[in-house]
Amino acid sequence: MSESGVRSRRRAYIEQRPMDVGGGVWSVPVPIPGNPLGYTLVYAVESPGGPVLIDAGWNHPDAWLALTEGLASVGMDVADVRGVVVTHYHPDHSGLAGQVRESSGAWIAMHEADIALVRLFRDVVKDGNHKDFQADMLRRAGADSHEVAEGVANRPEPPALPDLSLSDGDLIDLPGRRLRTIWTPGHSPGHICLHLEDTDRLFTGDHVLPDITPHIGIYPYDRNDVDPLGDFMTSLLRVTELGPIEALPAHEIRFPDVSARAAEIHTHHEEKLQSLQTLLAETPEPLTIWEVAARMTWNRPWDQLPPMLRGMAAGEAAAHLRTLEVRDVIERTADEPVRFVIHS
Known part of the structure; x- marks a missing residue:
């Protein structure tokens, strides 16, 4: 959602090829229809027991065709896939995992914190309450009725429930190789990076990207029992400890020094927190999450953001507000919608 001040170097999907x-290790670009990110880079890691995929792509016929044909072009059959490790539950990473499992009998693995969310989302959808849940969250953030109606439309179905639960430090079932789980919460509660120790490279998912910064949000927006941005920044510092190894991200392009980029993103968010603190200090009245989001700087003006991206911006504003609250810089009012003001 937010930019780090550098134009993305990712190429259009039509220019991408399996590589x-x-x-x-092979990368297979899988399209995300109608999304400005364009595609997810699915990685296939070879082993004597069959390839393991890192992520699977969006659940769409065009994406499935790209994944299966892309694997075939590098000599792999989707039927031979041993497993799918999902870096996090978001639909552009987890969407096709269930279809891969149906085609191959592969296991699906995900961090336990994101598995809990998948279960929750599936229960909410089963009960038919998902739109009511989303609408109530938007109202409490300060969105008007028109923005609420647009914001609850066309939500993707939740992903397949994984077979294997991962924890920090776990080795993936990848015969003859060492692929280790590194828990990096922030972009999602259970986001993981994967350190391929036998070649000293890091699959970063969405945690560290070369040019843009990943979306860090809170859902529901007004939660006060979590601090995803604080978790994310701690996770960035953990990645810097790996040193200048090559990063294989899920979007954009591979890059040589994950440590330096992680440190740069950490600085970016500290600067954003300072800007937000200044905004609230200069505003006499308490602001809703929605009002804060509308006054923050995004990759395009607020009035040009479509409803889905406004919702994401509100989630990201909420995450920054929550970190300032944890740091005892600001406080929330007891109103509904909730409002924030500089700590008295």
């Missing part, structure tokens, strides 16, 4: 990236 041997060395060390027994």
Whole structure:
């Protein structure tokens, strides 16, 4: 959602091709229809027991065709896939995991914190309350009735329930290789990076991207029992400890120094927090989450953001507000919608 001040170097999907990236790893671009990110890079890691996929792409016929044909072009059959490790539950990463499992009998693995969310989303959809839940969250953030109506439309179905639960430090079932789970919460509660120790490279999912910064939000927006941005910034510092190893992200392009980029993103968010603190200090009246989001800087003006992106912006504003609240810089009112003001 937010930019780090550099134009993205990702190429259009039509220019992408499956690629041997060395060390027994291939990347397969899988399109995300109608999304400005364009595509997800699905990685296939070779092993004597069959390939393991890192992420699976969006659940769409065009994406399935791209995944299966892309694997075939590098000599792999989707029927031979051993497993799918999902870096996080978001639909552009988890969407096709269930279809891969149906075609191959592969297991699906995800961090336990995101599995809990998948279960919750599936229960909400089963009960038929998902639109009411979303609408209530938007209202409490300060969105008007028109924005609420647009914001609850066309939500993707929740992903397949994984078979395997991962925790920090777990090794993936990848015969002959060492692929270790590193828990990096922030972009989602259970986001993971994966350190391929036998070649010293890091699959970063959405945690560290070369040019843009991943969306960090709170859902529902007014939660006061979590601090995803604080978690994210702690996770960034953990990644910097790995040193200048190559990063294989799920979007954009591979890059050589994950440590330096993680430190740069950490600085970006500290600067954003300072800007937000200044905004609230200069505003005499308490602001709703929606009002804060409308006054923050995004990759395009607020009035040009479509409803889905306004909702994401509100989630990201809420995450920054929550971190300032945890730091005891601001406080929330007891109103509904909730409002924030500089700590007295």
